[in-house]
Amino acid sequence: MTSKISAILPDLSPWRSSRDFRLLWVQGLIAHFGSAMAMIALPLQIKDLTGSPLAVGAMGAVELVPLIVFGLYGGALADAADRRKLIIGTEAGLGVLAVILLVNAMLPEPMLWPLYVVAAGVSAMAGLQRPALDALIARIVPHDQMTAAAALNNLRWQLGGIAGPAAAGLVVAYAGHAPAYGITLAGFAVSVLMCLRLAPAPAAHDAEKPSLRGIAEGARYAASRPVLLGTYAIDLVAMIFAFPLAIFPFLADDLDAEWSLGLMFAAISFGSVLLSAMSGWTTRVRRHGLLVVYGAAVWGLAIAAAGWFDNIWLVLVCLALAGAGDTLSGLGRMTIWNQTIPDELRGRLAGIEVLSYSVGPQLGQVRSGAMAGWTGTRAAIWSGGVVCVAGVALLTVALPKLLRYDATTDEDALRRRAQQEAATRE
Numbered sequence: 001m002t003s004k005i006s007a008i009l010p011d012l013s014p015w016r017s018s019r020d021f022r023l024l025w026v027q028g029l030i031a032h033f034g035s036a037m038a039m040i041a042l043p044l045q046i047k048d049l050t051g052s053p054l055a056v057g058a059m060g061a062v063e064l065v066p067l068i069v070f071g072l073y074g075g076a077l078a079d080a081a082d083r084r085k086l087i088i089g090t091e092a093g094l095g096v097l098a099v100i101l102l103v104n105a106m107l108p109e110p111m112l113w114p115l116y117v118v119a120a121g122v123s124a125m126a127g128l129q130r131p132a133l134d135a136l137i138a139r140i141v142p143h144d145q146m147t148a149a150a151a152l153n154n155l156r157w158q159l160g161g162i163a164g165p166a167a168a169g170l171v172v173a174y175a176g177h178a179p180a181y182g183i184t185l186a187g188f189a190v191s192v193l194m195c196l197r198l199a200p201a202p203a204a205h206d207a208e209k210p211s212l213r214g215i216a217e218g219a220r221y222a223a224s225r226p227v228l229l230g231t232y233a234i235d236l237v238a239m240i241f242a243f244p245l246a247i248f249p250f251l252a253d254d255l256d257a258e259w260s261l262g263l264m265f266a267a268i269s270f271g272s273v274l275l276s277a278m279s280g281w282t283t284r285v286r287r288h289g290l291l292v293v294y295g296a297a298v299w300g301l302a303i304a305a306a307g308w309f310d311n312i313w314l315v316l317v318c319l320a321l322a323g324a325g326d327t328l329s330g331l332g333r334m335t336i337w338n339q340t341i342p343d344e345l346r347g348r349l350a351g352i353e354v355l356s357y358s359v360g361p362q363l364g365q366v367r368s369g370a371m372a373g374w375t376g377t378r379a380a381i382w383s384g385g386v387v388c389v390a391g392v393a394l395l396t397v398a399l400p401k402l403l404r405y406d407a408t409t410d411e412d413a414l415r416r417r418a419q420q421e422a423a424t425r426e
Helices: 002-008 013-017 019-050 053-080 083-105 113-140 143-175 177-195 212-223 226-241 245-254 258-277 280-284 288-308 312-340 343-375 377-398 400-404 411-425
Strands: none
Touching (some): 019 053, 019 083, 019 113, 019 143, 019 177, 053 083, 053 113, 053 245, 053 343, 083 113, 083 177, 113 312, 143 177, 143 258, 143 280, 212 226, 212 343, 226 288, 226 312, 226 343, 226 377, 226 400, 245 258, 245 343, 245 377, 258 312, 288 312, 288 400, 312 343, 312 411, 343 377, 343 411
16 A cells, blocks of 8 residues: 555655755745735736736737747856856846836836736746746756656745745735735745755756857757657647636636636646646656646646636635646656757747746736637637637647657657766766
8 A cells, every 4th residue: 555655645755855946946936926916916916907808918918029039048048157146136136027026016006017027027037937947857867857856846836836825825815915915035045045055056067158140050050859858739729718717807707706716726726736746656757758748738627627616615616626637748848858958958948938938928928818808708618618628639649759759769869868967977
């Protein structure tokens, strides 16, 4: 019985083998709790100021260009600079943006335009930071522990995602927006202090300076790898058509369950945590493309069901199932990326990955907000889920190599393993 339970529980090998992984895990938990508070408070404040689903969905539009520009540049920078310094600098920048939100919320009449400016700034900071974080994980975690590291990181992310939104709903409802932003600021302050303890992570001595040519080199590498293209395309389809989080405040109103807004966000995270907490079996999977496809299909089906049902408790169950599917797909994507991409290209490819899993949600917010204003909130949700499933099916047929990916035989995976083992011996 004990062995069966151990086979299901998360694999803690990355936690035991890497001090920096432990630091990043705890730092990320604290930072994400704080940022999750703002993630709920910001759209709620826009809703309170405007009453418009389109105005809330427009957050995705203002975030899109900074994310693209700084995501690509951040990827090139992560291959050319000390990744630790990049992480510290961007965490500090996010703290400054939290100050702006806090000050604006404390005004007698809070202004709308600073909320969009901060949303764009957060997008830029995330674009700069995420490639450095992803590239650092690929360097500090052993090759055969990548799936375990992805599961632990997702567990950390979603724990903050559960506690942050649930707390934010209560804080905003009973204390207002300013206290929520104050908690966000405190989280980033602690995060910076913890990041200062990370070991330096300098670039290779022969690393190229950030340039358009370097970014293009990373894009050419990705375009030449059908497996990588499949992971990007499936994630984009899933997020563009089935990411309706921006209109959750209006879904809660439609269901006459305004009290459930925080639970809606938390339900997705709960499903993700549940899958991560039982992820021990995923470390024995070798065909990670299957995880990508099956997980994205479950996400789309569950989102469609959440838009169809009119019972709030069934909606919450569907959202939890969607969170589990998204996590399963994410574990497959992160494992393939970290197992196959060479270290000297890891930052630039991580920049492309930022576009894959961040631009999609931003466009998804715009799509869901615009469609909700046209067809109604629930129709915008269930129809997006149906299109998501259809898109995943078509991409699976078009890119069969993704389904056939095997970590024990793939040439890129074997090459990356040898590269990491050689770096460890030096």
